[in-house]
Amino acid sequence: MIRIKCPYCGLRDHSEFNYIGDATKLRPINPELANDDEWFDYIYIRDNPRGVHQEYWQHISGCRSYVKVLRDTVTHEVLKTGLPSDDLLFSYEAEK
Amino acid sequence: MSKYSVLSLIKNAFSDNKNWERAWRDPEPKKYYDIIIIGAGGHGLASAFYLAKNHGIKNIAVLEKGYLGGGNTGRNTTIVRSNYMLDENALFYEKSLKLWEQLSHELNFNVMFSQRGVLNLANSDSQMDAITRRGNTMRLNGIDAELLDRRQVEKMIPYLDFSDTARFQIKGGLLQRRGGTARHDAVAWGFARGADQLGVDIIQNCEVTGFKTKGNNIEIVETSRGPIGCGKVGFAVAGSTGHLASKLGMKLPIESHVLQAFVSEPLKPVIDHVVTFGAGHFYISQSDKGGLVFGGDIDMYNSYAQKGNLPLIEDVVTAGLAMIPGLSRLRIVRHWGGIMDMSMDGSPIIGKSPIDNLYLNCGWCYGGFKATPGSGWVFAHTIANDAPHELNAGLNFDRFRVGRSVDENGGGPIPNRH
Amino acid sequence: MVDKDYNLPSIKRQSALDGQIESGRFGNCKTEPGIFIEENHPLSIVQLETREPPQKDFLNVIQNLFNFDVPLAPNTSKASDKTRIIWTGPNRWLIVEPETRDLTSLIKSQIKETSFSIVDLSHARSSIGIDGFMTRDLLLKGAAIDFHPEVFLVDHCVQTTFFNLSALICCLDENRFNIFIARGFALDLWQKVQEAAEEFGYETL
Amino acid sequence: MFSKKNKQQIRRLSSGGLIDRSKPIGFKFDGKPLMGYVGDTLASALLANNVKLVGRSFKYHRPRGIYTAGTEEPNALVALRTDARTEPNTRATNIELFDGLEAKSQNRWPNLFLDVMQINNLAGPLFTAGFYYKTFMGMPGWHFYEYFIRKAAGMGSTELERDPDTYDKKNAFCDILIIGGGPTGLSAALSAGRTGARVLIIDSSKLLGGQLIWELDQIDDKPALQWIESALKELNEMKNVTIARRTTAFGYYDSNVVNAIESVSDHLPTPEPHTVRQRLWQIRAQKVIIATGATERPLVFSNNDRPGIMLASAARRYANQFAVKPGNRAVIFANNDDGYKTAVNLAEKGIDVRAVVDSRTYVNEFWKTKLDELGVELILGSAVINTHGHFGLTGVDIASLSSDQKSTSSQSTFISADLLAISGGWSPNVHLYCHAGGRPQYEASIAAFVPGLRSQSEYPAGASNGAFSLIDCITEGTNCGIQLATELGFSKTIFSIPQTDEPSVTPIKALWRIPGKGKKFVDIQDDVTESDIKLAHQEGYISVEHLKRYTTLGMGTDQGKTSNMNGHAIMAEERGEAIETVGTTMFRPPYIPIAMGPLAGRDIGQSYSAKRKSAIHNWHHENGAIFIDAGQWLRPQYYLRNGEANTTQNMDLAITREVKGTRGNVGMVDVSTLGKIDIQGADSSEFLNRIYTNGWTKLAIGKARYGLMLREDGIVFDDGTTSRLSEHHYFMTTTTSNAASVLSHMEYCLQVHWPDLDVKISSITEQWAAMAIAGPKSRDVLQKTIDEEDLSDETLPFMGVKQISIDGIPALIFRISFSGELAYEVNVPADYGEYVWRRIMEKGTTDNIIPYGTEAMAIMRIEKGHVAGGELDGRTTPDDLGMNKLISSKKEFIGRRLLQRDGFLDPKRPKLVGLIPTDGKSRIRTGSILVKDPNASLPMPKLGHVSSGAYLSPTLKHPISLGLITGGSKRIGETVWATSPLHGEINEVKIVDPVFYDKQGERLNG
């Protein structure tokens, strides 16, 4: 069981959440202007890092918030959690 | 190198088994290879074997960071089948199945390919419709398939839950009799021995750590045992594809996820087929050693840890007991995980890459063990000819961009929906 | 504030558990049952949601209506004799009381804030009350929440997975809890609670 | 159960032990009635009765006995209990004896003493490691040989009967979890408990105290048992300390979560009423102290597997704890001090200890004097090189060892013995530490792997951390408890460390194998011998992981608890490399084999998946509904009438009746399961515009609109109608199966993509009971139900929405139609659902209203060419489904950009059409494949497939289907073949418009 801290509800089992996936993927802000590559990248391509991964989990059995989670894909350790607007990677690196 | 046979067994028994030769050498890496295959799993080894055998290429190395066969090849539930619906998959996997049928002979190594039949159960009308479509397509592709109704399933596999207490009733199933299981380790070992005999250098404990490129070509493969020059490079590293690609600054339509598997204490034969559950993620067969080998779904989150977590185990076992209530008192002795290269449509990617002399063999998801000989066959062809074989032409890397995903179950570009 | 009596339908509400509950003592009831279970019905349940941060006016309206503050801390609730307001998400609450009035219209008529929603969930949720000295042990069988009495205090509440179902669990008193569950799962949950309570002995009221 | 007459327990000591001689217990082994006492394990009771032979080995079918006294037992595996409660492969050493226990030996035929497969033993050299990879490749094929191999392999058997017992799960939280209640764990619990921290201590056994239970150590000059007792007394009094017995931690997972199985009733003949057999614990602790002790290792020499050979600590445990003489004449063989302890204990119990054979050349005075006093011969610098006996040990050969331990003297001495107690040293139980992510390190001073760096909050202590003396265990435990409690903010309290009476220790000298001929078993369960390891090395399987897989070393039920270290060390010797270089194989959960029952808990049978019921469920049930699963929902599929049996024929009749009744008069279907989402806020219209393909800004209040949603990749995701209730308030419906994913998708859009939009959404699926009333008389019936309101076309036109009341119940009526008839969807608060349904049924009686189920609904939608699950299969684009008119060109929406990709524009893409059999009667099955020439050679080119088939259309009187075919509507009028080779069917079909019925939509107006 991975324990994830929902910014609202606190530390919970990951089975209360739905895994959504890579949170670094940003939907083109101006969908019209984005080119094919940007769309292809957004929908299909993944960094898939071995190590720190910034990802979304939805607290589906809790407050239903989308929670941003910084997690190590090798140890499964949850390094940081926050709101969708937070850049966890940045603050994690900064703290290091 | 001596041939394996009953006779050789007897002969060696008399000489106290002192004369068996090494199954493969343990060579020092050379400075340069025409072709370097990264990853000594089933796919990498088979590719090297067929490169040497079918295409007469001699100067080949397979580099392996750990021990050969220790990746997903050594940790999968060994189901071999070709019951796919979409032509791109079906024809490829059928070729693979045909190769399986000859493999022990071809390798002179008993890979224990056991065509005990693979039965996919259906627990609802819509699942019956789905397996009907799949089975019909298989038949039109020349692949064996039979549709069983509830009564026929019960006759074949009486220990499934046919009682009123089953939450989801069994409606029927799709049977592929030619499907079955194989001894996973033996597949890696057999291909390793075969490739080694054809002169391929299999270099274990040799991790690829980076690349030196020139133009759009890889020139040097950096390893934990020093740099090695190369003509062409093939990736066959399954779950590590994303990580290795990142060394080239290359990103792929792949996520790595962990898939777990389980084995029970050894039992006298009770489960004679491979059976998969329609209403939940569960599949089971019995190994020749007696352990019930079973598995379920991926753990759902990106992972490079070769280990899983309990919630999924609970789900898998719960589905197992829903299908076979009599498992309840049997005990699990071990569970483990493998890192899956989950592609965005659930189908593999075998073909050329954006880099000129690099070839990709990845995206195998849950299903690449059965592909082993076929994958080696077409990958060897692709590398040797710098062009795909007709069987992997549709399984290219570009298909996502152009809207030609090969999506067997319609899950969309979300790896955990396949 | 005046409680205006709205017209509720005269037809009796039929809960998801109607006709499904057998009252009596069951399980290992050699002595006093460790668990008491009952259904809370009929309730008025209204969900309120507003902007971040919630405006003073908005909070004041609610406070004036119910005579106590809106709980702003996650996982908490506040209550009067009659009404309980439960935090259920950022800027979102459930207001629960026994059904005596048209709560939705009452609240709607008072609120001036424009960024808010009010949704009647009175029929969408079933509520099961659990009491008895083994309640916290029972809850631990179904939910991965620390129910230790020094950790999970009166008025605490959580939304979590309870016997594999999404549920809202609220502590009313030392051993007294209310569980809210989607109506369609009510019977399922009831049966699960009964099974889990068997070893403690239980009484359905 | 059995006669309590005194069956002789000839090996039972007359005094001592932790057994209750006043409570005899009858049990059966292989059908033979025997007696034991409360406090016995099955193993100790068998030994007390002089039963030495308990099983046959895996491969060679060698006679085997009891080898250990604990969870590590590789040998004494029995089938416990009978019938549906049979538990194959149960370790006799772990079973608490209970009244009426029945156990059978395994892996032998016809019986334990006469086992025909013994022949394998003689053919030994043939059955070397991996022999099967080298043969069985020829005719008649592997399938033939496999049959016999499979039969010969396996151990216990099962009939896969349904388990009569139940299981449970529970969660636990604490500050400090202590795994293991030996001296280390108890000390830690005391010191941590005293600080006030919440401590949970679990132990596999019934008795806490660990090894101290059966050792004769003194603590503070009193027997250790007294120390345990007082520790337990104090712990029991602490409210912040919980003790869980018979609870084994089997896995240490992520986020410091430890899982354990509690054996609630395994020590009883059957569970007490209302009680489960086992319980799964999920423990979340801030800190975890691993105090799981260590496991003794055997020594590897010729014929080291005979019944009568056992671990030295086990021999002394049987004598001390169970008052059983494990033998009458004993020889002890060890490379460490453990042998002396055993010799002294056994001798003091009156067992004739013939000799202690120590491979080392030095022993300290303490033991020497003790042995002298007891008259036990001491043989230093020597080894047991062979053993004798068949069903039981009769004697051993002893020779002296060269100083490099690589050879023995040619002279050997025979000593007659029926017990050989062996000790090759101790291996800390690092399993849980390794599960947590730790990597063990080799520690030469104790010749074992010990925990290395910590990877989570796990703290190995005591013997499991490589501290083998009692005083070290107590000290480590105490310190660890204090340290972790203070780290968690609890304040330090006073503690003192007691004294022990241990003699000084002479270091172990590693001895991995003893030279000599004959089978030397390394893994005694899987029959892996030293020569197998040598062969593996010779053939290149030199990594320990290859070694394991090639020889099956450590792959049995015991997972090599007693064998791995020896095996890996032998490989290291063969490779000529250091043990730490060669390493260990991976430790994996579970620590002990665990039954599947507790992992599923109560979620079995009908409880496998929750059942979701609509508010009208009871009415359906009472009125003949046959239910179908729609995800977790139960929905009426069709309704049988009084007395009709549920046969295919009656089902067809019912469906026909329902379709005809609806199209002819009026029918009603429960559509409560459709997803419903409440949408409020100033930006609601904009939001809908972005998630649906069609436009929403112009929808009038009081109107509904059909909407189509795509995935980001342009594939159709979901469809449904959404209604505008007021300026900023919408009511959305989704398909039943996508209700949850659509809600999550919308939440994702709002929270992640467009947090600036002022939109609030919530699921209101459960708030509303919904019923669709359809058919030419639907308006009449509804009008009668709600007499005061006007339902005419003017007030409620097609796609109109109205808020009304029915008998004072607020209701929302949508004039929308899936069936193609004049139809209304009535939504009322769920608690009134059944009431309103009944009311409409009542009012409709004179109009012959009929309830209809999903089957009739599906037929009517196919008749109308509406798409559903079969068409929305996750691979179709709007264009494939003929829905291009729903694609707005004026705005941006999810999925839009990817619609223009090559593959989507490919003219070969199959597109929606209608299909009818040219003979007007043949059934065209869903899942049939459409081909041009059914006789073409394989693989056959395919044009498309049948996505939904109605084998009867009561309206059109012939079968109809929807399908997707290359060319789509351009092919209308052509004929192709629908084939279902699985059924041996080939039917010619005509391609027609997908709307089979009322293309103009006139019936929508009644």
Ligand SMILES: Cc1cc2nc3c(=O)[nH]c(=O)nc-3n(C[C@H](O)[C@H](O)[C@H](O)COP(=O)(O)OP(=O)(O)OC[C@H]3O[C@@H](n4cnc5c(N)ncnc54)[C@H](O)[C@@H]3O)c2cc1C
């Ligand atoms: C639990 C589980 C169950 C499965 N069940 C089935 C099944 O029933 N049927 C089926 O068909 N498929 C199944 N699969 C999938 C199947 O196992 C895989 O798709 C297949 O084995 C992949 O083979 P491979 O040779 O591509 O990869 P692997 O066997 O994983 O080999 C890749 C190798 O690359 C090496 N490597 C990685 N990075 C480097 C580097 N940087 N340098 C050098 N070497 C490197 C790895 O160590 C590894 O040995 C299952 C998988 C798992 C995990």
Ligand SMILES: NC(=O)c1ccc[n+]([C@@H]2O[C@H](COP(=O)([O-])OP(=O)(O)OC[C@H]3O[C@@H](n4cnc5c(N)ncnc54)[C@H](O)[C@@H]3O)[C@@H](O)[C@H]2O)c1
């Ligand atoms: N003679 C020797 O060389 C030697 C070697 C090692 C240890 N010892 C002695 O053994 C004792 C060691 O004390 P200790 O407390 O460290 O260990 P212990 O063996 O006394 O106690 C360990 C306890 O942990 C329990 N346990 C083990 N695994 C468990 C699991 N997964 N879940 C739940 N419970 C589990 C066991 O049932 C046991 O009660 C000391 O007395 C020490 O002197 C002697």
Ligand SMILES: Cc1cc2nc3c(=O)[nH]c(=O)nc-3n(C[C@H](O)[C@H](O)[C@H](O)COP(=O)(O)O)c2cc1C
């Ligand atoms: C088909 C199959 C059968 C297995 N059977 C056993 C078994 O009987 N006993 C055992 O201990 N492990 C068994 N294993 C698991 C391996 O021991 C090992 O866990 C797995 O190969 C993964 O390697 P790892 O645990 O070293 O990471 C089996 C694995 C597979 C794939």
Ligand SMILES: [Zn+2]
């Ligand atoms: Zn939350």
